Amino acid sequence: xxxxxxxQNLESAEAGRSVSTQTGSMTGEIPRLSKVNLFTxxxxxxxxxxxxxxxxxxxxxxxxxKHGLLGDNEEMAKVSADKKQVKRTGLVVVKNMKIxxxxxxxxxxxxxKIAMIKHGSRLKNCDLYFSRKPCSACLKMIVNxxxxxxxxxxxxxxxxxxxxxxxxxxxxxxxxxxxxxxSNSRAHVCVLxxxxxxxxxxxxxxTSYKCDFIQKISxxxxxxxxxxxxxxxxxRIKEYETIFLVSSEEMHKQILMTxxxxxxxxxxxxxxxxxxxxxxxxxxATVASSVPxxxxxxxxxxxxxxxxxxxxxxxxxxxxxxxxxxxxxLAYRTGDGKTGLCWFAHFSQKSCDGTGAMYFIGCGYNAxxxxxxxxxFPHMDDKQKDREIRKFRYIVHAEQNALTFRCQEIKxxxxxxxxxxxxxxxxCVPLIKGAGIKQIYAxxxxxxxxxxxxxxxxxxxxxxxxKFTNWSCSCLPTPRHSSARSxxxxxxxxxxxxxxxx
Ligand SMILES: [Zn+2]
Ligand SMILES: [Zn+2]
Numbered sequence: 001x002x003x004x005x006x007x008q009n010l011e012s013a014e015a016g017r018s019v020s021t022q023t024g025s026m027t028g029e030i031p032r033l034s035k036v037n038l039f040t041x042x043x044x045x046x047x048x049x050x051x052x053x054x055x056x057x058x059x060x061x062x063x064x065x066k067h068g069l070l071g072d073n074e075e076m077a078k079v080s081a082d083k084k085q086v087k088r089t090g091l092v093v094v095k096n097m098k099i100x101x102x103x104x105x106x107x108x109x110x111x112x113k114i115a116m117i118k119h120g121s122r123l124k125n126c127d128l129y130f131s132r133k134p135c136s137a138c139l140k141m142i143v144n145x146x147x148x149x150x151x152x153x154x155x156x157x158x159x160x161x162x163x164x165x166x167x168x169x170x171x172x173x174x175x176x177x178x179x180x181x182x183s184n185s186r187a188h189v190c191v192l193x194x195x196x197x198x199x200x201x202x203x204x205x206x207t208s209y210k211c212d213f214i215q216k217i218s219x220x221x222x223x224x225x226x227x228x229x230x231x232x233x234x235x236r237i238k239e240y241e242t243i244f245l246v247s248s249e250e251m252h253k254q255i256l257m258t259x260x261x262x263x264x265x266x267x268x269x270x271x272x273x274x275x276x277x278x279x280x281x282x283x284x285a286t287v288a289s290s291v292p293x294x295x296x297x298x299x300x301x302x303x304x305x306x307x308x309x310x311x312x313x314x315x316x317x318x319x320x321x322x323x324x325x326x327x328x329x330l331a332y333r334t335g336d337g338k339t340g341l342c343w344f345a346h347f348s349q350k351s352c353d354g355t356g357a358m359y360f361i362g363c364g365y366n367a368x369x370x371x372x373x374x375x376x377f378p379h380m381d382d383k384q385k386d387r388e389i390r391k392f393r394y395i396v397h398a399e400q401n402a403l404t405f406r407c408q409e410i411k412x413x414x415x416x417x418x419x420x421x422x423x424x425x426x427x428c429v430p431l432i433k434g435a436g437i438k439q440i441y442a443x444x445x446x447x448x449x450x451x452x453x454x455x456x457x458x459x460x461x462x463x464x465x466x467k468f469t470n471w472s473c474s475c476l477p478t479p480r481h482s483s484a485r486s487x488x489x490x491x492x493x494x495x496x497x498x499x500x501x502x
Contacts, residue, residue, distance in 0.1 A: 046090030052356035090131035104354035112138025133157035136177035208290035236285035299468040341398040346415040364401030382452040392453035399428040
């Protein structure tokens, strides 16, 4: 809550540098992401959720065309123009500073409408983080539900202002309506971006390069490994800047004027804003390239008996990778950047959400018990000789936080899965099993290790839960399940662009 008070509101305040809330540690040694930046990054990341429905239409569209379902061409052209004009949007729903929903637009529904369907009046007093300024149709419902605050990424809005002249007028009208709804609403509609703390980008770069996924891959490459990683990162930066930044500064200013942010068009506010946005995009690209789409690398289960059971079937690799990157983003909220976790369940049927059959259950990262002050507990790691002043007995693990603050109950008939950046420790393994989680996607660096105050012996022996760790499928110990062979990791890059193909 302390953070909420100190949050920077770029719409009304100057972009001053308040770093205190972002380190959360007086030592200042390891930078942390602020909650606001974390939520913002997650909203951008949700916009990039692998599009489930773009895999469907090709054949079905042809069918529809053949039977003339849409009638005349004019009508058809209008529908496809509308689709192009509405940008896919990511959304993070936050209650009491805890994430209670992660959504993205589907083919039929905007992210804001999906949140209405999923949460209804429970949206009251929530904070919503959008990857684009929502349209008037979404905003009126959200405002009506009594949300507390709506934050959005200040680039092209949901109803794109970058489209052709014919739809530009409509987009402008919608932006006007949004402003009107905003000025009459109790909810605070604003841009919440905080400058990153010193060394944050550097720290994320270092830890991303050192992470086990990259290390495993680079071990198999002849001495060119550094190029492989930075090439991948450069590609991501370019891709995300195209999606999340308006490339021309003039055009960006035009958009800001239209969406009621004219006070950000003057310098230094404008250049600060652009820099801020670029830094966050860079951060996202860096974390995303730490779990790259590379050759045969992905998340596989070592045991064939396990995968053959229906409820153990693995996710498409691109979705597994997406959720793991989400967990890695969460990890930058901990003091060490190591452990983050995201917890999803899989419906037996596809839902209306842009995430297809997946829905969010909870997430967590390592932290001291809620409400504790910095000086309440020891902060030393195992380099400290005196065991009594080490932190390990006080830190609540990512798994434990996710379990405690989950926002949905776990249904035994559904496939619930966690994505955790590190191998779960012996304290957490029985919790995971006891909670009825069916699948663990995890890194496996510490498996079988016993460290001074924490051990990882039980993960290897854990039964009844399928474990998917990162492998190259070419070096799996046993023949793999046949359906896994056609996994999309062999396909060209997943389509990340917001709008589905016309
Ligand atoms: Zn909308
Ligand atoms: Zn643990």
